Each structure stands twice: as C-alpha cells, then as structure tokens.
Amino acid sequence: MAEEPQENISGGDDAAAAAFGVGDAGTRAEAVVDELGELYWQKTYGGKDAFESLVRTILSQNTSDVASQPAHDALMEQYGADDYSREDGANDHDLAVALADAEQSVLAETISSAGLYNQKSEMIIGAAERICEEYGGAVGFDRFVREQAPGDVRDALLDIHGVGPKTADCVLLFAGGRDGVFPVDTHVHRIARRMGLAPAHADHETVREHLEADVPGEKCGFGHTAMIQFGREYCTARKPACLDGPEACPLYDHCDRVGVDEVTETVVDPVEAAGD
Known part of the structure; x- marks a missing residue:
C-alpha cells in the first residue's frame, strides 16, 4: 500500500x-x-475541532490546498490560542468568539492567500456569530456536531450562510467522525x-x-x-x-x-x- x-x-x-x-x-x-x-x-x-473544520473548509472553497493551508495557518496564528481546550470544556479562549469579534478587513487580509477573501471573511464572521449565539461558542458547537443525529447536524450546518453540502459533510466527517x-x-x-x-x-x-x-x-x-x-x-x-x-x-x-x-x-x- x-x-x-x-x-x-x-x-x-x-x-x-x-x-x-x-x-x-x-x-x-x-x-x-x-x-x-x-x-x-x-x-x-474524526476528532478534529468542529468549528476549526468549518473554517478550514470555508477557506478551501474554490481554491486549492496550496492556497488555503497558508490562509488557515495565518488565521490560527492571528485568532487561535494554545489555551483553548475542547476536552476539558475550558473556554479561556474560544476561536468562534474571537472570530465573531474580528474586524472583517483584518480577517480578509489575514486569509488573502485563499482567494475570495472578502467573501470568505464575511462567511467566517457570520458563521462565528451564529455559532456563538446558538451554541455558546466553539465548545458547544463541537459537542453538538459529535453528539446529535447526523441529519440534524447537517440541516443546522446548511442553515449557516456560506455552508453548502460539501462543507457540511466535511465537518460531519472530519470533526464528527460519522460513518456513511x-x-x-x-x-x-x-x-x-x-x-x-x-x-x-x-x-x-x-x-x-x-x-x-x-x-x-x-x-x-x-x-x-x-x-x-x-x-x-x-x-x-x-x-x-x-x-x-x-x-x-x-x-x-x-x-x-x-x-x-x-x-x-x-x-x-x-x-x-x-x-x-
């Protein structure tokens, strides 16, 4: 092999x-x-953080991994933090909260290598705001993706602006670890x-x-x-x-x-x- x-x-x-x-x-x-x-x-x-998987997949839309990976790395360097932990439920730093509060022009510049950066920055901020409002942030969203019925999770993801079927399915697969x-x-x-x-x-x-x-x-x-x-x-x-x-x-x-x-x-x- x-x-x-x-x-x-x-x-x-x-x-x-x-x-x-x-x-x-x-x-x-x-x-x-x-x-x-x-x-x-x-x-x-399975096992990836659900919100980060969502962000990564949005960044990959209409572009290659060669372009989207540096954008993801730059976003995480700018807005991520090592003290965020999904496993113990700590919320000292939450990526969704950080991106919901992000200045769009700054985020757009940060992810510029991914292309369509103005559109993608709007999508990411909008998704972050929605997830903070409905799930309290990335921790709650991750729990929802892992624990709820796949069909319900998919429907909820598709209701987020900028999330299409492929993006929703990638979150279900890479974060939720869902078979099928x-x-x-x-x-x-x-x-x-x-x-x-x-x-x-x-x-x-x-x-x-x-x-x-x-x-x-x-x-x-x-x-x-x-x-x-x-x-x-x-x-x-x-x-x-x-x-x-x-x-x-x-x-x-x-x-x-x-x-x-x-x-x-x-x-x-x-x-x-x-x-x-």
Whole structure:
C-alpha cells in the first residue's frame, strides 16, 4: 500500500490508520474504493475541532490546498490560542468568539492567500456569530456536531450562510467522525459520473446519494479523500490517464469512461457526452 501523500487531503493529515475488508465488494462503487485502498491508504476520520473544520473548509472553497493551508495557518496564528481546550470544556479562549469579534478587513487580509477573501471573511464572521449565539461558542458547537443525529447536524450546518453540502459533510466527517458520509467535491463529482458510479447528469447531491448508498459507511470517509487524490494523480479533468492506454490507469477495468474518447483523445464533461 502506498504512503499517504504529504499534502493536506481535505483535513485527512492526522487521521488514524484503519483497515477494512477488500475483495468482497457488493457494488462497483465499493470495488472502486477497495482498489483505492490498495493504491493509497486506509484511514478513519474524526476528532478534529468542529468549528476549526468549518473554517478550514470555508477557506478551501474554490481554491486549492496550496492556497488555503497558508490562509488557515495565518488565521490560527492571528485568532487561535494554545489555551483553548475542547476536552476539558475550558473556554479561556474560544476561536468562534474571537472570530465573531474580528474586524472583517483584518480577517480578509489575514486569509488573502485563499482567494475570495472578502467573501470568505464575511462567511467566517457570520458563521462565528451564529455559532456563538446558538451554541455558546466553539465548545458547544463541537459537542453538538459529535453528539446529535447526523441529519440534524447537517440541516443546522446548511442553515449557516456560506455552508453548502460539501462543507457540511466535511465537518460531519472530519470533526464528527460519522460513518456513511461521502463529501462530494469537484474531483468526486467528475470521477463518479465519468466512471458510471452515478448518472452523467447527476448534480453533487445526487452523486453523494449514490455513493453513500453503494459504499459501506466505514469506507465512505476514506473513499472521499482517496478519490480526491486519484483525481489529482490519474483522473484529471482534461487529460485522464486512460488516454495513455489501459495500463496507465489502475481503475481502468471499473470505469465506463463517460465523456472520454480514447480514439480521438478528446474529453468532455459526462453530461455533454450523455446528451439530452
């Protein structure tokens, strides 16, 4: 099994190692995740601070980890504090309180490397204010994410301005450690439809529904992070590895290659290939 790459893969850099059974897949989507488990790593997720996970995911919207990670680090240096503790409930310093009180122009400058910094700073301050009002701060919000029913948590997250399905699912996965959550980003959306794991016309939510139905709960979080890495290394948007021949892609035999013409070496979005 390959080593996990050093880049931050959707917050999976400090996840715990895990092992799940492979070889008895009940669906093609599960077989794909099993193959990714042989190609990359097998991890289980959870344990991150819920509000920090929310902030990190907002920062990652419409940008890469290369850009969003420095913004996150700068934000934590400016507004975080080592004396904040989730485990013992101490609230000497609360990140949500600090960001709710932040001056937007200062926060925007702090996170400028992430792009769309004016919009993201508004979202972060608004989310912090909402969380302070409803949960008393980051500690209460973390408890809510970990202890309440996933559906209730997801609904509450989606009711926060700037939080979409992918952001909500990442908080459920990386903070709540919830099984059966398969966040869908651009890579997952493209790959699932290209491979035929979801309909070509499926939007992000429909892709999520198909993957969560077809992949066992304990494999969903890993499937999300590994599929992102696979999309970066093999199944890119413009030049997927299969254009170099079947041997170039480790998942070739599992893939319908919707929108990929290996003869003409052209690639279109699956929805365009499927037509009306």
